[in-house]
Amino acid sequence: MEVGLTQILFLSTALFFIGVYGFLTRRNMITMLMAVELMLNAVNINFIAFNKYLWGGKLDGVFFTIFIIAIAAAEAAVAIAIVINIYRNFGSIDAEDADSLKL
Amino acid sequence: MEVSNIIFYLLCAMILGCGLMAVTTRQIFRAAIYLLFCMMGVAGLYFWMQYEFIAAVQIVVYVGGIVVLIIFSIFLTHRVGNDLAEPEYKRTLFAGLASLFAFLLFWSVIKRNEFFGEQPSGELSVRRIGEEMLNYKQGGFVLPFEVVSILLLAAMIGCIVIAMRAQTEKN
Secondary structure (H helix, E strand, O other): OOOOHHHHHHHHHHHHHHHHHHHHHOOEHHHHHHHHHHHHHHHHHHHHHHHHHHOOOOOHHHHHHHHHHHHHHHHHHHHHHHHHHHHHHHOOOEOOOOOOOOO | OOHHHHHHHHHHHHHHHHHHHHHHOOOHHHHHHHHHHHHHHHHHHHHHOOOHHHHHHHHHHHHHHHHHHHHHHHHHHOOOOOOOOOOOHHHHHHHHHHHHHHHHHHHHHHHHOOOOOOOOOOOOOHHHHHHHHOOOOOOOOHHHHHHHHHHHHHHHHHHHHHHHHHHHHHO
């Protein structure tokens, strides 16, 4: 089978929903963060594939991808700072344990 | 079958297999390593599409930055050798069904749709990316570039503030 846009979209959709599955099942904050990174990667693959196959000669998809990668790096750094602070306060990074805002 | 197609399917298997293992394995350190190989596979896919600059950025930022950061935070918050708790059966079932049906829905839409004018464009020179990124005329990308710079600065300051507060409280 000739590889085209459809096959790449299959890959990115599957990767995105693997990330969704991980985000819904995991309760550990670091593994949830890893699932979010998988979803962001799926989005990046989509942007690059559309830029290559349907938007030849222009660079909009490439720039979206570069900015998404930069924002993902910032997001991961802030998220891990928060996770480590939660670990200091609660002694655990399980999402169910950090419930002091609950009534 | 052409060699490039075989390479694509190998990369596909690597990305999906490692991604699936990263979200299902019970050992958190192994999950981070599977995530690393998944990111490497995505970088390989960018190489396959001849977008070498994006592939290099992917390796430098994701593999060299984010995964290493995640591994450090695992070392700070976990005892090595402790497995993660088994998720509830009901939650696994419903999350799996929800992702599977959403995937089938999206896939049926993609399969039914034909892409007109589907033509792979050629290589992308780094020179063009640089010129476009600092282009301040119509259609240039200098404004988002500056906004992302400010965002990175804000994130850096935010991290320092979050990390510092506990220290001052202790004193």
